Amino acid sequence: MPAESIALVGHPNVGKSVLFQRLTGRYANVSNYPGTTVEITRGAASFLPGVMVIDTPGVSALPAASEDEQVTARVLLHEPLRAILQVGDAKNLRRTLLLTIQLAEMGRPMALALNMMDEAEARGLRIDHQALSARMGVPVLPTVATRGAGIKELTHSLIHVTPPHFEMRYPEPIEQALQELCSVLPSSPIASRALGLLYLSRDPVAQTWIEQRADVATQSRLNQKREELQHALQQPIGAVIQQARLAWADQTVNSVITSRAKTDARSAIGAQLGRLAAHPLWGLPILALVLYGMYWFVGVFGAGDLVGLLEENLFGEVINPWVTDLVHRTLGQSLISEFLVGEYGVWTMGMTYALALILPIVTTFFIAFGILEDSGYLPRLAALTNRLFAVIGLNGKAVLPMVLGLGCVTMATMTTRILESKRDRLLVTLLLALAVPCSAQLGVVMGMLASVSFGATLWWAGVVSLVLLAVGWLAARLLPGERSILFVELPPLRLPQASNVAIKTLARLEWYIKEVVPLFLIGTAILFALDKIGVLPWLIETGQPVVSGWLGLPPEASAAFLMGFLRRDFGATGLFALESAGLLSPMQIVVGMVTITLFVPCVASVMMIARERGVRTALGILVLIFPLAVLVGGALYRLLSLLGWS
Numbered sequence: 001m002p003a004e005s006i007a008l009v010g011h012p013n014v015g016k017s018v019l020f021q022r023l024t025g026r027y028a029n030v031s032n033y034p035g036t037t038v039e040i041t042r043g044a045a046s047f048l049p050g051v052m053v054i055d056t057p058g059v060s061a062l063p064a065a066s067e068d069e070q071v072t073a074r075v076l077l078h079e080p081l082r083a084i085l086q087v088g089d090a091k092n093l094r095r096t097l098l099l100t101i102q103l104a105e106m107g108r109p110m111a112l113a114l115n116m117m118d119e120a121e122a123r124g125l126r127i128d129h130q131a132l133s134a135r136m137g138v139p140v141l142p143t144v145a146t147r148g149a150g151i152k153e154l155t156h157s158l159i160h161v162t163p164p165h166f167e168m169r170y171p172e173p174i175e176q177a178l179q180e181l182c183s184v185l186p187s188s189p190i191a192s193r194a195l196g197l198l199y200l201s202r203d204p205v206a207q208t209w210i211e212q213r214a215d216v217a218t219q220s221r222l223n224q225k226r227e228e229l230q231h232a233l234q235q236p237i238g239a240v241i242q243q244a245r246l247a248w249a250d251q252t253v254n255s256v257i258t259s260r261a262k263t264d265a266r267s268a269i270g271a272q273l274g275r276l277a278a279h280p281l282w283g284l285p286i287l288a289l290v291l292y293g294m295y296w297f298v299g300v301f302g303a304g305d306l307v308g309l310l311e312e313n314l315f316g317e318v319i320n321p322w323v324t325d326l327v328h329r330t331l332g333q334s335l336i337s338e339f340l341v342g343e344y345g346v347w348t349m350g351m352t353y354a355l356a357l358i359l360p361i362v363t364t365f366f367i368a369f370g371i372l373e374d375s376g377y378l379p380r381l382a383a384l385t386n387r388l389f390a391v392i393g394l395n396g397k398a399v400l401p402m403v404l405g406l407g408c409v410t411m412a413t414m415t416t417r418i419l420e421s422k423r424d425r426l427l428v429t430l431l432l433a434l435a436v437p438c439s440a441q442l443g444v445v446m447g448m449l450a451s452v453s454f455g456a457t458l459w460w461a462g463v464v465s466l467v468l469l470a471v472g473w474l475a476a477r478l479l480p481g482e483r484s485i486l487f488v489e490l491p492p493l494r495l496p497q498a499s500n501v502a503i504k505t506l507a508r509l510e511w512y513i514k515e516v517v518p519l520f521l522i523g524t525a526i527l528f529a530l531d532k533i534g535v536l537p538w539l540i541e542t543g544q545p546v547v548s549g550w551l552g553l554p555p556e557a558s559a560a561f562l563m564g565f566l567r568r569d570f571g572a573t574g575l576f577a578l579e580s581a582g583l584l585s586p587m588q589i590v591v592g593m594v595t596i597t598l599f600v601p602c603v604a605s606v607m608m609i610a611r612e613r614g615v616r617t618a619l620g621i622l623v624l625i626f627p628l629a630v631l632v633g634g635a636l637y638r639l640l641s642l643l644g645w646s
Contacts (some may be wrong), residue, residue, distance in 0.1 A: 005052040006045060006158060007075050009103060010087035011095065012058030013376060015115045017507075018145040018500055019087055020055040023047070023155065039511065040071065047155040051082055062102050063203030063238065066420040073198075073205035076106065077190060083109040083161045085154075090120035090127060090142065093257065097249040098242075100136060104166040107191035110138050111157050113150070117142040119494065125257060132256045137165035146497045167193070170244045174200070174237070177229045184221060186213040200226055201238035273493050278380040280387075287384060290377065294368050294403075302364030311356040323347055344531055350524035354517045361438075362408050362512055363505070369404065370504045374496035392469060393476025394419075398428050405436035409605045410519070411512070412436070413612055423479050429613055430475060433601045433621050434628070435468035441572050445593050448576055452586045459640075463594050467632055523603035536562070550634040552641075553592055554583045560592075564599050571596045587640050595633030600625050 006023075008016045024043030041055040056075050057068035064070040076084070084103050088096030096114070103110055114120075114129060133140040139157040143150035169175065177200065182192040185199075188209065198206035199222065211219060226237070233240055276282045324341040331337040341348045372378050378400060386396030397419055405412035409432050416425040416432075437445060449457040530536040543558040551557075556578055564571020575592045578584050584592065600606070600622055610618035 004050070004082035005042075005054050005079055006048075006083045006085055007054045007056055007079065007081050008085050008087055009056050009059065009072060009076070009099070011060060011089065011099065013373075013379075014058075014087050014089045014096075015145045015500075016055055016058070016087045017041075017503060018497075019085075019113065019115065019143070019151075020053060021503055022145055022148060022151050023053050040075070041507065048082075048159060054079070059099070061099060061242075062198060063201045064205055067417050067425075070205050073203065076103075076108075077188065077205060077209055081108055081189070083111065083158055085158060086110065086112045087115050087145075088112055090114040090117045091123060091125065093125075093127065094249050094253050097136075097252055098245055100138070101166075101168060101245050101248065102194070102197075104136060104138055104164040105168075105191060105194040105197065107163055107194065108189070109161040110164050111154070111161050112136070112138055112140045113143045113145075113154055114140060115143045115145050117150070118144045118147070128256045128258050132252070135252055135256070146499065168244070168248050171233075171240060173229060173232050174240065174244075177225055180225055181222060184214075184218050186210065186218075197241060200229065201241060277377060277493065278383045280384070283380070283384040287381065290372070290381075294365075294406075297368050298361065298364045298406075302361045306360035306364065307357055310360055311352065315352050315356040320348055320352060339525075339528055342528070344524055344528040346521050346524050346528075349527075350521040351517075353524075354520040358408065358520075359512070362411060363509060365404070365408065365411075366505045366508045367501060370501035370508075371496045373504065374494075374500045376493045380493075392427070392431075392472030393479075394424055394427060394472070398424065401428050401432065402436060405432045405438065406442065409433065409436060409438050409601055410608045413605060413608045416612065426613060426617065427472065427475055427479060429609055429617075430621055430624075431468055431472055433605060433609060434471060434625050435464050435598060437597050438602075441597070445572050445597060448572070448579060448589055449593060451579075452589055456586060456590050459590050459636075459645075460593050460597070463632065463636055464597050467598060467628075471628075519604045519607045523607065526603070546630060550630065550637075551591055551595060552634075552637040553588055554578060556583065557592060561596065561599060564596055565603055571599065587637070587645060590640065591633050591637045594636055595629050598625070598629035598632055600629070 008020055008023075010016050020041060020043065023045060025046045040057065042052050043055075045051040045053050054075060056072040059069045059072040062069075062073060064073040075081075084106070086096075086100055086103050088100065090096075093114075096112075100112055112133075114127065117127075120127065127142070129140040129142050139161065141150055141154045141157055143154060145151070170178070178193055178196045181196040181199065185192050185195055188195050195206055195210075199210060210222065214222070230237055277286050320341075327337045327341045327347075331340075338345065340346060343349070372381075381399055381403075382396035384396070385399040389396055389398045400418060401412040401415045404415050412432050413429055416428050419425045419428060445460070446457070449460055527536065530539075540559045540562050543561060544555040547553050547558045547561065548555045557575060560571050560574025560578070562571075563574050572593070575584065575589070575596060579589060601609075606618055606622065609621060
């Protein structure tokens with residue numbers, strides 16, 4: 001019998017993760033929710049022995065749109081919940097109550113934590129939480145999770161929580177339909193009325209749940225009733241339900257907010273910066289400053305200083321020589337020792353790659369991403385870039401994994417889960433694998449191009465961007481489905497809390513060590529095996545005619561492209577070595593950098609694509625990208641030769 005749980009539910013950016021830490025205060029287990037690739041966090045409640053706390057993905061509303069939101073809906077419908085704890089934004093009570101209505105209608109024991117109460121008070125909002133509690137029929141507790149304010153009262157309420165006394169009325173046609181539906185719906189952990197409303201709103205999780213438990217005759221009757229109601233209303237049923245909830249929420253907000261004083265100067269400055277950050281014109285220089293800051297912190301400090309310190313000094317001079325000597329003294333010059341510390345050794349290549357090269361990059365990127373996330377800037381970035389991404393059939397949310405890809409494509413592939421549709425996730429995964437260089441590769445590429453000329457950099461950036469837009473535009477029209485409309489809430493800009501950023505960074509690093517490091521070791525083991533059976537040298541020799549004949553590069557560049565599959569910047573570094581040896585002309589450098597950027601992603605990224613999108617999709621992306629990169633590189637070589645560029 002699974003342990004009872006308390007589900008933390010709320011909109012994105014309302015402080016659920018911080019409140020989770022306050023309620024558990026212990027080690028948290030981050031794992032995929034069963035049957036999905038979406039991760040949830042579980043921890044033992046510090047105030048209730050034997051009870052778990054689940055931090056669910058942020059949900060804007062039900063019915064669930066994205067894969068993350070569907071996991072939250074599944075938790076509400078499937079888990080043996082002791083209680084639901086909604087975490088709401090006190091500054092945006094109307095939006096909070098729209099979700100509160102749906103959760104209260106489920107009939108499960110519930111409490112509402114009005115979080116970030118300090119920010120609401122700074123804006124002059126005075127909320128009568130006792131009046132709101134009486135109106136909703138659920139305990140309402142004001143909290144400031146970052147300071148621990150209100151946590152004692154909240155935990156006491158959760159110990160004694162009871163089902164809510166709440167029911168709102170909808171237009172008569174919907175009420176009549178609900179009455180008929182509730183008589184035939186299968187019994188569920190939530191109230192039949194709530195299940196019926198989800199079904200009428202075409203929630204995919206509720207629909208699947210009913211299909212798995214109702215016989216064919218019952219399903220037919222339910223579908224017929226929904227179609228009859230749709231015909232009678234002459235508009236989407238979900239829209240009518242939402243309108244009723246909006247009217248109730250507006251009335252409630254007006255009755256429980258008791259004063260509206262003037263906002264202070266700090267809040268006014270934050271609000272003005274927030275408007276500028278999402279402005280079509282003024283948002284661009286702000287974006288440029290943000291990207292430059294990320295480039296310096298992740299690209300220069302993380303990929304440069306920290307990688308140099310760990311790879312060259314710590315691993316190169318201390319750890320690896322010691323491990324190699326220990327292995328050779330213990331195992332001698334054997335196949336096993338070569339497997340561990342040889343050219344393709346799981347330690348000298350796999351672990352060194354994972355810990356000395358990628359770990360400092362992803363750590364700095366996670367810190368930077370956590371700062372942007374906690375500040376409230378990321379939703380504004382999505383709004384700012386929405387029109388640009390519309391060209392390739394996406395909405396502004398796609399900017400988040402694309403920006404992450406500049407740190408590590410492997411990590412960015414995982415974050416495509418935030419996109420609403422399978423089509424959008426597949427399209428962004430393709431573009432990440434094709435034309436987004438990771439920070440390690442980008443550093444080598446930019447260094448080589450800078451040594452040639454600024455014009456070389458423009459050629460590289462122009463060709464890669466053109467390929468990305470062309471492939472995105474074409475794929476968006478070939479893939480089935482429509483572009484998702486951007487619905488994003490713009491929270492206020494605020495100073496990031498160091499504790500929030502630290503908690504999120506540590507949780508993501510735990511995921512990296514558990515999930516990604518093993519991929520590096522598996523990839524290294526595969527290369528070791530290919531080298532031993534002679535496939536690796538054969539692949540290098542086989543690729544030489546294409547590299548020298550079509551791309552116009554020296555035959556030695558074939559090995560660089562093959563190594564690029566293990567790690568993207570290995571390929572760029574191999575070409576850098578050829579340039580240092582005087583074997584590459586300026587034109588060959590540009591052609592080589594464009595081709596290696598568009599070349600197949602590293603083996604860790606491929607394995608992550610297979611994990612997220614499936615093996616067939618990963619193979620299909622490889623089959624598309626490899627010839628496309630070679631085709632573009634060869635065409636660019638001929639174009640530059642025709643123009644006489646040097």
